[in-house]
Amino acid sequence: MIYLLVLLVCVSVCPVQALDNGLALTPTMGWLHWERFLCNTDCENDPDNCIREKLYMQMADAMVAEGWLEAGYEYVCIDDCWPHHQRDAQGRLQADPKRFPSGIKKLADYIHSKGLKFGIYGDVGSMTCAGYPGSLGFYEQDAKTFAEWGVDLLKFDGCYMNDMDMLEAGYKNMSKALNQTGRSILYSCEWPLYEWPHRQPNYTAIRQTCNHWRNYNDVYDSWSSIQSIVDWTATHQKILVPVAGPGGWNDPDMLVLGNFGLTHDQQQSQMALWAIMAAPLLMSNDLRDMCPKSKALLQNRRIIAISQDPLGQQGYQVGKAFGFDLWERPLSGPSLAVAVVNRQELGGPRAFPLAIATLPSWQVCDPKCNVTQILPTYQELGVLALDGKLVFKINPSGTALATLTRIK
Numbered sequence: 001m002i003y004l005l006v007l008l009v010c011v012s013v014c015p016v017q018a019l020d021n022g023l024a025l026t027p028t029m030g031w032l033h034w035e036r037f038l039c040n041t042d043c044e045n046d047p048d049n050c051i052r053e054k055l056y057m058q059m060a061d062a063m064v065a066e067g068w069l070e071a072g073y074e075y076v077c078i079d080d081c082w083p084h085h086q087r088d089a090q091g092r093l094q095a096d097p098k099r100f101p102s103g104i105k106k107l108a109d110y111i112h113s114k115g116l117k118f119g120i121y122g123d124v125g126s127m128t129c130a131g132y133p134g135s136l137g138f139y140e141q142d143a144k145t146f147a148e149w150g151v152d153l154l155k156f157d158g159c160y161m162n163d164m165d166m167l168e169a170g171y172k173n174m175s176k177a178l179n180q181t182g183r184s185i186l187y188s189c190e191w192p193l194y195e196w197p198h199r200q201p202n203y204t205a206i207r208q209t210c211n212h213w214r215n216y217n218d219v220y221d222s223w224s225s226i227q228s229i230v231d232w233t234a235t236h237q238k239i240l241v242p243v244a245g246p247g248g249w250n251d252p253d254m255l256v257l258g259n260f261g262l263t264h265d266q267q268q269s270q271m272a273l274w275a276i277m278a279a280p281l282l283m284s285n286d287l288r289d290m291c292p293k294s295k296a297l298l299q300n301r302r303i304i305a306i307s308q309d310p311l312g313q314q315g316y317q318v319g320k321a322f323g324f325d326l327w328e329r330p331l332s333g334p335s336l337a338v339a340v341v342n343r344q345e346l347g348g349p350r351a352f353p354l355a356i357a358t359l360p361s362w363q364v365c366d367p368k369c370n371v372t373q374i375l376p377t378y379q380e381l382g383v384l385a386l387d388g389k390l391v392f393k394i395n396p397s398g399t400a401l402a403t404l405t406r407i408k
């Protein structure tokens with residue numbers, strides 16, 4: 001508890017300087033193909049799900065028609081497996097001509113015409129993870145190509161780069177190259193993910209270089225994957241929480257709600273915890289065919305408001321007890337988001353009694369606060385004082401989420 005308070009003081013008085021490109025002042029929201037569509041290039045046998053321009057055009061259509069853009073999801077992003085295996089005669093990256101016959105610029109134009117932003121993928125090393133051309137030795141040229149195409153976001157992977165000093169230099173050089181194009185391009189890095197196995201990354205430098213950064217393993221469509229990411233983040237929160245803020249965010253990877261692997265309770269847990277962790281909300285799912293309950297959860301305005309809170313402070317785990325994890329995230333207002341996860345994958349719903357005075361940020365209820373429960377169901381819980389107590393009833397692997405707002 002003591003270190004948490006120290007950490008809070010530090011967040012408010014000694015924020016690390018962020019990459020100065022005016023972007024990602026709140027966590028990025030959008031859609032990214034990887035977890036759901038992977039490196040499916042078999043357009044002959046699987047035309048609806050392979051990586052080709054039609055997939056992104058259809059997602060862009062759905063983003064606008066189905067209320068995603070209105071809810072805040074703005075970026076439509078390509079991941080690996082879009083390029084041709086060879087650069088062109090001038091050494092420029094080019095899209096696979098069979099799968100992207102109109103070219104990337106036309107696709108970007110289409111996505112822009114819908115009022116959306118367009119993201120693409122590259123790699124700091126000699127090849128991408130799936131073996132397509134990497135940008136090593138081509139940072140300036142590739143940045144220029146992306147800018148000419150109208151790219152708004154670059155996800156820059158870290159495969160095929162084994163020297164950690166070169167990895168750092170590569171991410172920094174690409175950041176500089178993007179800046180020098182004069183186009184505002186959000187820069188999504190995987191630098192710390194690749195550096196952790198060798199040494200502790202320098203998050204001061206990372207925050208100066210990138211708008212968000214992957215720290216840990218790729219997300220899978222499973223509750224065990226979500227739990228491992230959340231637990232890793234909690235274990236490293238002393239390092240991670242102070243470096244998040246407007247302009248730069250820790251990235252625990254994509255939202256997988258709306259796919260196959262999570263129950264509805266587990267989907268509520270991912271959505272709540274990604275909002276608490278001030279994580280980019282990049283969905284990877286099929287927007288053309290989405291369960292209405294998943295859609296309602298992903299578009300839940302109250303959860304999105306927590307994610308996008310202008311204070312931009314990342315939440316943290318307060319403690320664990322009786323098979324529950326307790327998290328809080330200070331919000332502007334002042335207000336506080338509280339999440340309680342039932343980690344017991346056994347039995348039925350269990351009650352978690354939360355005494356306000358035990359929260360590190362109890363001051364938000366001094367003298368009184370107004371409580372809104374958002375998950376598992378929306379409910380106005382009324383006014384509480386410092387000696388107040390909340391009782392949440394939570395399904396196995398589900399999460400209760402609430403906001404506490406100071407009343408003067």
Ligand SMILES: *[C@@H]1O[C@H](CO)[C@@H](O)[C@H](O)[C@H]1NC(C)=O
Binds near residue numbers: 184
């Ligand atoms: C490039 O960096 C400078 C200073 O660091 C900043 O003022 C400028 O807005 C940046 N330009 C772009 C396009 O990101």
Ligand SMILES: *[C@@H]1O[C@H](CO)[C@@H](O)[C@H](O)[C@H]1NC(C)=O
Binds near residue numbers: 137166167169170173
């Ligand atoms: C980064 O840029 C510096 C300065 O131009 C250069 O010396 C270095 O080799 C570059 N590193 C990489 C990995 O591109």
Ligand SMILES: *[C@@H]1O[C@H](CO)[C@@H](O)[C@H](O)[C@H]1NC(C)=O
Binds near residue numbers: 202204205208
């Ligand atoms: C981390 O990066 C910052 C900013 O680039 C630099 O000033 C600092 O010396 C670095 N820290 C270490 C331990 O290398």
